[in-house]
Amino acid sequence: MSRKSSDDYNLRSMSNLMGERRKRATDDGERSLIKAPSSASVSSAGASAAAPAPADLERAARKQFQQDVTPVFVYVLAVFSAIGGFLFGYDTGVVSGAMLLLKRDMNISALWQELLVSGTVAAAAVSALLGGCLNGLFGRRVCILTASFTFAIGGIVLGSAPNKEALLVGRLILGLGLGIASMTVPVYIAETSPPHLRGRLVTINTLFITAGQFTASVIDGAFSYMKHEGWRYMLGLSVIPALLQFLGFLFLPESPRWLIQKGLTQKARRVLSQIRGNQNIDEEYDTIKSSIEEEEKDCGGEGPVIWRMLTFPPARRALIVGCGLQMFQQLSGINTVMYYSATILQMSGVRDDKLAIWLVTVTAFTNFLFTLLGVWLVERVGRRKLTLGSIFGTVLSLCVLSVGFLLSAQHSPPVTLHLSDPTTPNSSCAAHLSCEPCMLDPGCGYCYQENSTAVFASSCVPVNPASTERAAWGKCSNSTHLPDSGIWAYNFCPTSYSWVVLLGLVLYLASFAPGMGPMPWTVNSEIYPLWARSTGNACSAGVNWTFNVLVSLTFLHMAQYLTYYGVFFLYTSLAFTGFFFIYGCLPETKGRRLEEIESLFENRLCSCGISDCDEDRQVEYIRVKGSNYHLSDNDASDVE
Numbered sequence: 001m002s003r004k005s006s007d008d009y010n011l012r013s014m015s016n017l018m019g020e021r022r023k024r025a026t027d028d029g030e031r032s033l034i035k036a037p038s039s040a041s042v043s044s045a046g047a048s049a050a051a052p053a054p055a056d057l058e059r060a061a062r063k064q065f066q067q068d069v070t071p072v073f074v075y076v077l078a079v080f081s082a083i084g085g086f087l088f089g090y091d092t093g094v095v096s097g098a099m100l101l102l103k104r105d106m107n108i109s110a111l112w113q114e115l116l117v118s119g120t121v122a123a124a125a126v127s128a129l130l131g132g133c134l135n136g137l138f139g140r141r142v143c144i145l146t147a148s149f150t151f152a153i154g155g156i157v158l159g160s161a162p163n164k165e166a167l168l169v170g171r172l173i174l175g176l177g178l179g180i181a182s183m184t185v186p187v188y189i190a191e192t193s194p195p196h197l198r199g200r201l202v203t204i205n206t207l208f209i210t211a212g213q214f215t216a217s218v219i220d221g222a223f224s225y226m227k228h229e230g231w232r233y234m235l236g237l238s239v240i241p242a243l244l245q246f247l248g249f250l251f252l253p254e255s256p257r258w259l260i261q262k263g264l265t266q267k268a269r270r271v272l273s274q275i276r277g278n279q280n281i282d283e284e285y286d287t288i289k290s291s292i293e294e295e296e297k298d299c300g301g302e303g304p305v306i307w308r309m310l311t312f313p314p315a316r317r318a319l320i321v322g323c324g325l326q327m328f329q330q331l332s333g334i335n336t337v338m339y340y341s342a343t344i345l346q347m348s349g350v351r352d353d354k355l356a357i358w359l360v361t362v363t364a365f366t367n368f369l370f371t372l373l374g375v376w377l378v379e380r381v382g383r384r385k386l387t388l389g390s391i392f393g394t395v396l397s398l399c400v401l402s403v404g405f406l407l408s409a410q411h412s413p414p415v416t417l418h419l420s421d422p423t424t425p426n427s428s429c430a431a432h433l434s435c436e437p438c439m440l441d442p443g444c445g446y447c448y449q450e451n452s453t454a455v456f457a458s459s460c461v462p463v464n465p466a467s468t469e470r471a472a473w474g475k476c477s478n479s480t481h482l483p484d485s486g487i488w489a490y491n492f493c494p495t496s497y498s499w500v501v502l503l504g505l506v507l508y509l510a511s512f513a514p515g516m517g518p519m520p521w522t523v524n525s526e527i528y529p530l531w532a533r534s535t536g537n538a539c540s541a542g543v544n545w546t547f548n549v550l551v552s553l554t555f556l557h558m559a560q561y562l563t564y565y566g567v568f569f570l571y572t573s574l575a576f577t578g579f580f581f582i583y584g585c586l587p588e589t590k591g592r593r594l595e596e597i598e599s600l601f602e603n604r605l606c607s608c609g610i611s612d613c614d615e616d617r618q619v620e621y622i623r624v625k626g627s628n629y630h631l632s633d634n635d636a637s638d639v640e
């Protein structure tokens with residue numbers, strides 16, 4: 001029934017619109033569009049020479065339809081929801097700067113640092129998975145309220161933490177909020193947006209993630225000047241946006257789709273008309289309702305949702321696409337690149353720590369700017385082309401980064417003075433012959449002086465157990481840089497090829513941020529049928545967080561065995577594999593109603609089969625299935 005009613009809805013809407021359109025066609029371009037038939041359409045429709053092409057009619061009608069349905073409230077919902085994205089970016093980004101101060105104030109060991117950073121991400125992975133059940137049971141609004149409340153509590157615990165144990169508790173609480181927010185917000189935005197804006201509004205959530213990361217880097221920079229306790233402000237400030245979102249959501253409505261699914265139809269009707277402003281919502285409401293009823297009959301049988309998804313081919317294909325996208329997003333190394341951008345900048349000759357912190361702000365801002373480009377592009381070029389173009393650029397820029405690291409390693413400066421270690425005689429540092437192996441050894445660092453000749457012999461010396469910012473002994477052990485002391489390079493090597501790495505970094509952000517950054521979230525919010533949406537998003541968000549923690553935790557260890565360029569070549573090959581996955585599996589979802597998208601995954605060709613997935617084939621497929629805006633020959637005369 002729903003396919004039929006969905007067609008009726010689309011045809012009726014467009015017929016009405018076309019009628020009105022003719023009356024008030026003032027725009028010359030569009031008037032000629034309606035009047036001028038294409039030869040192809042004439043022959044295909046078998047109509048007279050003056051008849052408009054169905055595709056042209058559809059395009060004009062769709063454009064008008066879209067202009068008619070964009071009330072401001074839709075943007076208000078999206079922005080308040082996307083504060084969840086802001087907190088995601090802020091809380092994951094701020095910790096690197098806070099850690100520098102915490103190391104000083106609380107003398108935190110390397111293990112505890114790792115726990116404080118990765119504990120949050122690991123907790124997010126678990127709570128994203130649990131978030132699926134919570135969403136199904138209590139709805140999107142309650143989940144967003146819970147997440148913002150959790151963020152606020154986490155921020156308060158962190159800001160007032162008396163010791164490292166309390167810090168860990170605060171970071172774990174934050175992680176719980178992060179997981180729920182990351183899977184709920186895109187779903188809520190997608191379910192409340194009109195189809196023609198859905199991609200853009202969901203992508204705003206990722207824009208807010210990058211805005212949160214940028215703000216975190218600014219706050220890190222500003223509070224790094226505080227002698228003591230600056231970390232309290234850095235970690236505690238997230239309470240403000242969390243409370244803002246909490247208060248906002250006390251007044252914002254539940255997703256109408258969830259309400260209909262739960263049988264709360266009167267309320268759903270009220271909410272839908274509130275969201276759509278003064279539009280007539282009858283047809284949209286009927287279409288959603290009948291699709292949900294049909295889905296309920298046709299959703300893979302009995303048992304837990306995840307089991308039904310795995311055994312029902314269209315839902316299983318959607319799940320593979322959704323989780324695959326999130327996995328390849330993280331395997332492309334975004335968080336390693338962001339996290340190590342300070343190191344990359346130090347390689348390029350930035351020696352001043354404070355300046356390096358501020359330059360990280362520039363990296364974060366670049367990420368934000370290019371995500372903004374993604375917001376602009378997503379409804380113009382569509383999800384598929386944007387993601388493919390983005391991952392292709394990401395592969396190329398990862399190649400540039402890897403070559404930069406390779407050249408730097410091959411021209412690594414030598415160790416000219418091999419000192420025997422007075423305090424730790426068994427240290428491996430004395431054995432390293434050049435900076436590269438010395439820097440990759442976690443126990444050692446390279447001590448040198450810029451442009452020095454033999455006067456200042458460069459050496460590989462053990463790191464100070466209390467702080468990686470100094471050597472255990474020798475010229476680089478002094479924190480107050482004396483005129484004859486050296487430069488301490490703990491995780492980088494001086495190189496004249498740093499410009500290649502810097503170029504790679506800029507290209508990477510420019511390619512990754514518009515597509516691979518936001519599209520996995522956007523696509524996941526729209527590809528699952530309603531009965532599987534919470535679970536599908538929970539799984540894919542869980543995959544995102546799991547690979548996030550895996551990639552960040554393994555980077556340094558892998559670099560020890562594979563070197564920096566080895567690891568970046570590995571990311572290159574993983575991203576290259578991702579390109580083929582996306583090429584073969586990702587259908588175009590632009591402009592379709594959520595209820596139509598499921599049918600894209602009924603087609604084996606266009607979802608994880610052979611790579612033949614171009615838009616024309618999809619359009620044809622859906623036309624044959626009779627579930628799209630496309631007009632058949634008869635429909636064209638209806639519109640006339």
Ligand SMILES: O[C@H]1[C@H](O)[C@@H](O)[C@H](O)[C@@H](O)[C@H]1O
Pocket residue numbers: 206209210213329334335338367516517518521544548
């Ligand atoms: O989409 C986001 C975004 O690209 C962020 O910059 C990144 O840190 C996240 O891990 C990712 O999920």
